[in-house]
Amino acid sequence: NAGVTQTPKFQVLKTGQSMTLQCAQDMNHNSMYWYRQDPGMGLRLIYYSASEGTTDKGEVPNGYNVSRLNKREFSLRLESAAPSQTSVYFCASRARLAGYNEQFFGPGTRLTVL
Amino acid sequence: QQPVQSPQAVILREGEDAVINCSSSKALYSVHWYRQKHGEAPVFLMILLKGGEQKGHDKISASFNEKKQQSSLYLTASQLSYSGTYFCGTQNAGNMLTFGGGTRLMVKP
Numbered sequence: 001n002a003g004v005t006q007t008p009k010f011q012v013l014k015t016g017q018s019m020t021l022q023c024a025q026d027m028n029h030n031s032m033y034w035y036r037q038d039p040g041m042g043l044r045l046i047y048y049s050a051s052e053g054t055t056d057k058g059e060v061p062n063g064y065n066v067s068r069l070n071k072r073e074f075s076l077r078l079e080s081a082a083p084s085q086t087s088v089y090f091c092a093s094r095a096r097l098a099g100y101n102e103q104f105f106g107p108g109t110r111l112t113v114l
Numbered sequence: 115q116q117p118v119q120s121p122q123a124v125i126l127r128e129g130e131d132a133v134i135n136c137s138s139s140k141a142l143y144s145v146h147w148y149r150q151k152h153g154e155a156p157v158f159l160m161i162l163l164k165g166g167e168q169k170g171h172d173k174i175s176a177s178f179n180e181k182k183q184q185s186s187l188y189l190t191a192s193q194l195s196y197s198g199t200y201f202c203g204t205q206n207a208g209n210m211l212t213f214g215g216g217t218r219l220m221v222k223p
Contacts, residue, residue, distance in 0.1 A: 042116070042201060043156070043213040058210060090155060098143065100163055103203075103211060105155035
């Protein structure tokens, strides 16, 4: 099992460019999440998907869109990148939203917007 | 709303103990603890679901005071491998898991 995988690992964009961050999990989890982590800071939730076919906003959704393509895949799109979106992006998955089950994180995508 | 962690940073010698606290302004359903090494993804440590519940493995344990809306992580007889940033994540009646700002722990020989 690969767990949670993310592509790409690194990306440099110019202001105004768009890109999509890909995330996939092979654990048959229902819930998936996108977080951003700024240097020396905690994790802030951007969007999450409780189950296939649903998505909801987290704490910092502005400037992002998401798609839950199927049960395995959850993508994050930046339509017009801004320097304030320079961050490390983590995707995570969890068997279900509540209860005694841990959240697994992917290795992260390091994004720089110039 | 983001839970508050304290202290923000702590330096220990091998073998010393540490306590990391996590407080929320909202009623909590569960508390999660994660450790993150530099440049890596957060790794799960434990979940606490009920008030007063204590969990632990090896020399790392945690408690959850539901009434005070607080959780504490206890690291005893610290090892070099314990170094990293510790995050608590709190889940209330909503569906989101909200993380604190982190506590940076450095264990020196």
